Amino acid sequence: MIKAAxxxxxxxxxxxxxxxxxxxxxxxxxxxTSRRFAGQKVHRVHPNLRGLELRFTNTKEFDADVIFLAVPHGTSMEIIDDYLGSAKIIDMSADFRLREDLYREYYGEHKRPELIDEFVYGLPELHRKEIRKAELIANPGCNATATILALYPFRELTDEAIVDLKVSSSAGGRRENVASIHPERSHVVRVYKPYHHRHEGEVIQETGVKAAFTVHSVDIVRGILATIYFPFEGSARELLRKLLIYKDEPFVRLVTDKGGLQRFPDPKYVIGSNFADIGFAYDEENSRAIIFSAIDNLIKGGSGQAVQNMNLMFGLDERTGLNYCPVYPV
Ligand SMILES: NC(=O)c1ccc[n+]([C@@H]2O[C@H](COP(=O)([O-])OP(=O)(O)OC[C@H]3O[C@@H](n4cnc5c(N)ncnc54)[C@H](OP(=O)(O)O)[C@@H]3O)[C@@H](O)[C@H]2O)c1
Structure with missing residues (x-):
């Protein structure tokens, strides 16, 4: 058994x-671990986990083969020395995802730049080989995962793309924040970040395409829809052909139905799963490719992808423990 903390x-x-x-x-x-809830049973914080015999602890010393750092960005680089060398590490924060120049552009000065190259960017569809050998993984951002998976097959067709993101409330984390309380968050379609969103850096690094994000907060608890546009003179058939690089990927589903309500990806149909649903449209009149990508931000955009990475690092089938269908209806 793999011991995990x-x-x-x-x-x-x-x-x-x-x-x-x-x-x-x-x-x-x-x-x-939790500093605030040390000693309490897990279901006092996560009521869905009632029945699991686990209590939060505030110790830094534990017996683990793999440690997941699920802490805010800026914190991982402060606490990493407590864990380095004791186990494989999968960092959920942004601290080790970007090369230094991009990190500086989007986050500011890096406190541990010497460690950046030790981390592998944990997007299995792009870096499966390196992940298998890695000791340290920087798990990608949720908006970045949705966008990179959609844009990567087309990286040779364009240098620039417009990315419109519709993002759920859980993407902002659990900390209290007036913008997230029910009267403020309910029913919004709020422009959250019109430009220079931090996850752009990951897309530039991984695809070479200058992706300009506009991020909206919408009234869903989980899920992200990325809609990506770039100029393209060609055909729908060519776009489809590019997407076929994913035909053997266990967690990428191509949505290519010709009719019906569900002919384009929608986060509603991936919730609770590790799938990324990807689809497209070709706007011939305006010579434009439009690519859509839907994920559950907490699973393929976070924890599920981290488990997929763990599976690869420990030589398991990457689907182990992740091979379930989305919940429907949600
Ligand atoms: N939410 C998403 O959709 C998503 C997706 C992908 C990646 N991520 C990334 O994953 C990380 C966690 O995100 P989240 O949404 O789960 O955030 P969150 O709900 O705010 O949780 C972060 C947790 O980190 C702990 N923490 C904070 N400072 C700490 C410190 N100095 N030492 C030890 N523990 C500390 C806190 O626990 P205590 O105060 O109880 O100790 C807190 O509950 C972030 O870096 C985020 O960017 C989030």
């Missing part, structure tokens, strides 16, 4: 990691 287990990503790891046939959870 989750640092920052009281957050949404940490809670989802505990849920997925508890169902994983090859994993034993040896520690879940």
């Amino acid at each position: 989750v640092v920052g287990a009281s957050g949404y990503i940490g809670g989802e990691l505990v849920r997925l790891l508890a169902m994983h046939p090859e994993v034993e959870i040896t520690a879940i």
